[in-house]
Amino acid sequence: AQSVTQLGSHVSVSEGALVLLRCNYSSSVPPYLFWYVQYPNQGLQLLLKYTTGATLVKGINGFEAEFKKSETSFHLTKPSAHMSDAAEYFCAACESSASKIIFGSGTRLSIRP
Amino acid sequence: GAVVSQHPSWVICKSGTSVKIECRSLDFQATTMFWYRQFPKQSLMLMATSNEGSKATYEQGVEKDKFLINHASLTLSTLTVTSAHPEDSSFYICSARDFLANQQSYEQYFGPGTRLTVT
Numbered sequence: 001a002q003s004v005t006q007l008g009s010h011v012s013v014s015e016g017a018l019v020l021l022r023c024n025y026s027s028s029v030p031p032y033l034f035w036y037v038q039y040p041n042q043g044l045q046l047l048l049k050y051t052t053g054a055t056l057v058k059g060i061n062g063f064e065a066e067f068k069k070s071e072t073s074f075h076l077t078k079p080s081a082h083m084s085d086a087a088e089y090f091c092a093a094c095e096s097s098a099s100k101i102i103f104g105s106g107t108r109l110s111i112r113p
Numbered sequence: 114g115a116v117v118s119q120h121p122s123w124v125i126c127k128s129g130t131s132v133k134i135e136c137r138s139l140d141f142q143a144t145t146m147f148w149y150r151q152f153p154k155q156s157l158m159l160m161a162t163s164n165e166g167s168k169a170t171y172e173q174g175v176e177k178d179k180f181l182i183n184h185a186s187l188t189l190s191t192l193t194v195t196s197a198h199p200e201d202s203s204f205y206i207c208s209a210r211d212f213l214a215n216q217q218s219y220e221q222y223f224g225p226g227t228r229l230t231v232t
Binding site: 036051 | 147156158159162210
């Protein structure tokens with residue numbers, strides 16, 4: 001069965017520092033991969049997604065993620081953190097666009113002034 | 114992008130009563146919608162897949178008689194929490210799937226969520 005693992009339930013970085021949120025997946029087939037952001041008491045906002053093609057995916061708000069099949073990873077990065085980036089981030093995967101999306105456990109990102 | 118709405122955005126009800134939550138795709142038709150539950154500081158757990166005109170498919174461990182799902186039209190799915198108890202208090206999020214003909218693939222859009230509190 002497909003699963004998504006996010007390493008680190010809480011990550012804290014200084015404003016202006018690099019953001020790295022880790023995500024690994026297990027799947028019998030190359031998956032579709034997503035990163036979502038959730039602000040308190042709000043729904044999910046899609047940051048970026050990987051389906052096929054270029055393995056480095058650029059998303060909104062300066063975030064990007066790289067699909068590494070050999071490492072079964074899809075880590076999310078941002079070169080310089082802003083205070084407004086503080087939120088919960090979810091990595092997710094599905095086997096095809098028609099499949100149900102499975103979510104990781106989430107990582108709470110805090111930004112220190 | 115496509116918009117999915119949920120109503121109500123929050124609801125408080127007494128234990129033992131039933132609560133209905135609506136999920137609508139506003140500018141596209143969705144033959145399939147999904148219902149998720151999210152407890153505080155936890156991830157989204159898929160509860161069921163709702164297919165227009167047919168019975169919903171529930172995930173393992175989800176009581177279908179307690180969480181009634183109806184998908185009577187291509188733009189509306191409803192989740193009814195029957196005989197609600199405090200442990201049903203949660204954030205319920207729906208998503209709707211749209212088929213993008215130009216990409217020959219599906220896209221899933223999430224609603225803003227409904228906060229249910231059972232007292």
